[in-house]
Amino acid sequence: MSIWIVDDETNLAGGLKKAFEKKGYSVKCIPTIHELQEALNTEIPSLVFLDQCLPDGNGLDMLPIILKIAPRCRVVMMTAFGDSSLVVRAIRQGAYNYLDKPFPLDAAMNMVTRAFESIRLQNQAEVMMADESNLLLGSSPAMEKVSETLSKLAPYQDVTVLLTGESGTGKEVAARMIHRASNCQGEFVAVNCSAIPEALLEAELFGYAKGAYTGADSNKPGLIEVADKGTLFLDEIGDLPLSLQTKLFRFIDQRTIRPLGSTKEKKISLKLICATCLDLEKKVREESFRKDLYFRISVIPIKLPPLRERGKDILELASYFLGDCSKRMNRPLPELTEEVQEVFLSYPWPGNVRELRNMIERILILRSQADSLVRLADLPMEMLDAHPVGLVPESRVVAPGASLNDTIDRVERELITAALAKCGGNRTQAAAELGISRFSLIRRMQRHGLE
Template sequence: MQGRVLIVDDDESLCRLLALKLKAMSFQALFRTSGAAALEALQAEDADVVLTDLNMTGMSGLELCQRVAATRPDLPVVVLTAHGTFDSVVGALRAGAYDFAIKPPDMETLGMTLSRAVERHRLRQEVNRLRRAVAEGGRFADLLGSSPAMQRLFDLLDRVAESESSVLIIGESGTGKEVVARALWSRGKRKDGPFVAVNCAAVPEQLLESELFGHAKGAFTDARSARAGLFQQADGGTLFLDEIGDMPIHLQVKVLRALQERKVRPVGADAEVPVDLRLIAATNKDLETAIAEGKFRQDLYFRLNVIQVDLPPLRARGGDVLVLAQHFLQIFAARANKGVTGLSPEVAKALTAYSWPGNVRELQNCIERAVALTRGDQLVPDDLPERIRAFKSSHVVVAGDDPSELIPMEEVERRYISRVMQSVGGNKTLAARVLGFDRTTLYRKLERYGLVSSETPPSRPNS
């Protein structure tokens, strides 16, 4: 069914005829022969759109528009009017009507109008539902979402929050890995201790060792006093090592020893210092492939990956896009002191269609920009970046009915592998798992189809 249409006209025979024609177009149709009866029906039964005659005895279509707009602003009204009543049409549109059609209606045109109205109504309902979801909050304060992927994540976090075991969070850039780490800390046994975070890719390699382990006075030229490293600063709490996959391999040995011995030796110091902390690490890299390429130590990987948390990309979270968009809208509207309250249906449609390669961080930046630019109380498409307004989803086309459109099986495989690699953010281990290949086979096919430059994984991991 395309949607539920409530027909309102004081001509019962016309109501029945319209109902039959709309049912043939896959709409579910019911009718009432007065505006008052239509309002009563809307209290007992729901509809996606109201289709009303403009000139009726008793309550006019114009008054019905006004009443529906006042009590059900999310419900679109389409008015039917005879030729030569332009002023009445303008009045109905000003009263809140969504659109109009000329009597007798062209059914194909009317069907398209009603389909758009139904889509608008359902998008508005979804936006309102997601706005309520934001207000109600989630099981973890800073993690929002009701998609199956997020429910699985919440269930896992519930089980591991109070554990002392190391956690490895794996996810694409912008998915919120530090938010998850902080959620685990805030719900864990060490919530009264410090949460210390460092991005291993953001600290120069020559400084990272001192940053992590500290240094003794005189350990190097500028070491005028002793300094405690992040391991010591996190004592009694949680240390979060973000982008662990970018850590130099010679430091990986020292991190492994610190985790195993629960002791650290500051640079230039003679004695070790005991530390008691929970370690959470995160990466956007495929560590199993990095191990095969000799760029990450297998023993450290197993020490970190006691509990693995896979963070879903935003494109795999369905309607969560709108939950997060509404959340960010409220934050940025308050900061800007602007009365922006929600998303228009057209914006909701554009946001859910876009693929979000930058994940939650890209969405946050998008909404901040839109709130800054908008002039109304709702975001409209013109407030969005051009790349989102113009986005068209790509799909793998396997075959068509036309024999000339049929393609060789090799091309089908190439397109499908390309699509899978795109969907998993280039993670070769995950792509191989999805495709049912081992990594060596995947490398060979990627090279064969020119999807990446020639790469040959080492036969033995670093140990």
């Protein structure tokens, strides 16, 4: 865990540095915004004590920049002005907390303890959520084939796997399933290749030796080395810069790494699992992805099917998420009506499993808690309205003295009644007559008391 103290007051910064180092933390003092920007090009801090008033500008302006580069970083603002509006602005922009100068050393120490505990809990929560093997549940032939392939990979250590599929299909979940089934001695290390700035990615992956560049005060193992004897998961591999693709290819081919600034190579043994939602073959043709690297990472390709192609797996997953979310919210477990199940099975789910999970949570929060069923009225309109309602003829909307909303409700009710009468009560035909989906028609009938 690294701590940066961004303050031009040398006595304060030096005192904090000495106190934090006694506790075993790695500490760096930075006096200006310019030097902070340079440091962010080579390292990612865990905790930053950021002074508001710096010689070359307002420290608060750097807050969003720090959090964009290091989203997990905790930033504590320091100010000598006691400006409450500044504190509010800092918290709204993502600051973890603040300290009014002068402050006792104990206050800073407590802040460090709480900040690192916050990071630990966040990491733990993400691991627990991602480790749910049930997120890949499903009895469809497509998912049974995926599960069978994943189980076959468990006994092999130095294996390379490529997971493909649309966003939200569960690629990281599949990677963690492979890791768990392998009983690896090492850790599961996930890296999002599109989230880390290109200038930092090489150092993050391969590490660096002390003195490799300005600011490299000590040896730092890369994430590949951290994953030794375990699993390295490279998400969004299609976004890996070309400059690093050659070095990654060499690692996969030789299973050795050489940290930046080092002359010694280290042997690494791990499962390498790459994932992407992009068409890598197309990127190879466009020469934005190395052909040799593509063939090297796709030794065992596994495609995760989109949710819309998994049939009744949708209802199995919906049931699981209903139970999980109800338990977390301490609420009774509701059931889906047959109409809602039909909507779920026909909806295209562009966001896949992730969208389904979010949709279930949204429904549980907004629905009436007194009802034991999830009904069409609880679903968002975008799930039901496949087609817009046609324009209402002018002669039908003339209603002197009535409000616009009352007029629209009256005309809609009349149109629905007329369509149902014309189609002999057949809802599917009536919906087609009105230019809307059958589910949208049912929901509108419920609203007008026609069901």
